[in-house]
Amino acid sequence: MKKTILKFSIACLASLILFSACSKDDDQATTADTSNFVVVSALITSPYSGYITSFGSTIPSGTISNVKGTSKQAQWLVGIRQFGKYIYRFHNASGERGITKYSVDATTQTFKEEGYIATDKSIFGSGQHVIVNETTGFYFDPALGLLKIQKFNPTTMQRTGELDFTAKLQDATKEFVSLGQTMMMVKEGKLYANIHYGTTARKGYLDSKDGIIRLAVIDIATGNLDKIITFDTGNKIVQTGWFFENPMWDLGDDGHLYFCDMAGIGSGGSSLHRIKKGETEIDANWMIKMDDITKNGFFHNILVRNGKIYTRIPNEGIKPDFSNIGNEIWEYSTIDVNTKAVQKITGAPIVSFNGNANAIVEIDKQIYLMVENKTQNINGFFKVNGTTATQSFQVSEGGSICGFAKL
Template identity: 35%
Template sequence: MKYPTIFLRTALLFCVAAVTILSACSDDDKEPIATGSTKYVLVTMSDRANSNKPGYISAFNEIPSGNISNITATSLGGFGMGGWRTYENWIFKMFDVDAYSKAIERIAVSETGVVTVDNSILPDQSTFGSGNFVIVNETQGFYWDAASPLAIQKFNPTTLQNTGSINLASAVNERGTDEEAILFRAIGQKFLAVKNGKLFTNITYAKTNGGQKGFFDDFYEDVYIAVIDIATETYESTTVIEDTGSIAYINENEMYDFDTNGDLYVVCQGRSALGTKSKIARIRANSTAVDQGWELNFTDYNETDKGKFVGVFAKDGKLILVVNTEELTGGAAGNINTADIWKFYSVDVATKVFTEITGIPAGTNPGAAKAVVEIDGKILLRGSTNTEATNGYYELNGTVATQLFNVTAGGSVSGFYKITLP
């Protein structure tokens, strides 16, 4: 009888050892994060050498602190991670995770923090700006589809279904119909905003009809914005931002913001990708016309006009901006994207005085990322440098910023947002 006993003991020992070894082999890092109804969501762009902008989105139960990784077992990895647009508890990307297609793609976060793709609209892919969108409420939104460049598409943001379109050819054709040098016309390609029941949308008059059409190829030196009444879906008027160019851009960074009082501030990048005549215009809360009595010119910051604005955050009569501290240069050795020359300033709307924000180093061009977000009542600044190990979000108090967390794996930060799960 000893033999079976020894055998059983040996077998039992073997099982215990096996379970122990197998348990030890499991990777704790890959365990899903704990559940919770509020998630702080972070996106990073992992490869600057890939124009498809690969990267990761991860969800955290609280605002992270210290050094963190943005690549976990529950992260969503994919393309188009240069930034995002948000509405209430929704996060949208304008380039899909799967293949960097132009899209309106909603991201979902589960209770356990697993990030996935929820749903999407795929517009025409031929032209940059296709899929530029704005949301009015949970059932109403507008976007531009290059398949119908002279119309604005309607969609239901909940179902992400197209619900029709508004033909605005007449608004576009109010000018320039005899200009042979205008090769491409569109409405809503770069700027869509909603305020007080009105839809504001830029009109493109472009000198090229190739791959870059609509970008840094303005025929006119003024920027035209059409105003549409949302309730009646009718075109009302066109207002003008004078002597500038290149309103906003194609990426997730809308390049406009509403102040606490409802005033709308809109960025124009200027005559070229390197700036000149860049300015921020204003449409007052109770108006549908550009406030011709106020504008913030890049020359208000630097008289040489060798740069541009690339975004705006407005609150309580203050604008927070990032501006280039050195003359912009393009090309292989250019500084526009890779050099740490973009610095934060707080600008008083009334006085147009620029006040440097300290505590955060000058970093790289935020591009599609929003440089400033407000979460839990805190104003957070994106701090990401190319030459220093600075890569995270900073909390702004007055004009002093303090780092909240630093991302060590996953790439440069390109968005941070808080959502509450249903």
């Protein structure tokens, strides 16, 4: 039944950055808009073939088809990540595991593969990565070492070295130890990578041995391991982050780093945590427990803006066999960072688990929510205005919506 989680771990896309080219004559200035609004959709059938489509500088509206002659077709399309004007995925177009980079031509709206770094194909989490800037990125490739962080250049898509912490982190008393397999985060010059204790049989896949969150704090400039920070959740297991495009962390506009622990998924214990601005320890005085909201639910999305945590909360607990995880039970809500009060976002229909990687995105300082509700025949994105949301566009062709971004 664990495959059910993977099947519904269909997600995608994020937000950001606009470039313009300007030319002037004696009387006026003209600006060529080179931005691309991109929509992602996928068919929920193995191997999750889908479409990434550019709509140019015009934001989609009304009912649209996500199948165009310029669309990029790809297998294992369970989500995308974005840095600047580029898309990054955990698989290439053929579905082979690794980090793939795509660019989009602003004029023709066509996609080009800018590079591919192949990674191990046998262990979940292979290809986990984070981008710091145009020249610095980090990724996990178990074939090169479970306790090594690989370095790469996001512009050239070339591996540039590694940070080897095997001697410091290897523990002979543990069956399986990995570094950065499910979560890598960056804040204020530090890389935070999860340390996972699992089993040799499952190799880090939902096999946590205890309820302690462990993060290696690595100085990005020197590559040194500063320390290991921990937080005892009081649960039997933890699951910080995930194995594909959903990062499950966000650097809030308050400067704090927020992240999700899914814990037992079908057995409760999920929580939200943070590392405050200017600090490098997990905040011991701040924690939001899903069980206080919905018993046996779990957090898997997070965006923090203006003192509010935007997330999805199930209206019923997840069953131990995950039989209801894909049902229309997930409600878009906000949680006040300080009071922890929960408020549903009205106007946004209840949704299925589909599209969890980029269920909540920010574009031009506006927040959009991904909505797939087959009961109401809704398949698109909703724009948030305060505590309400209204539909921006509907996808009629190309599969289930799983992403929206501005490159």
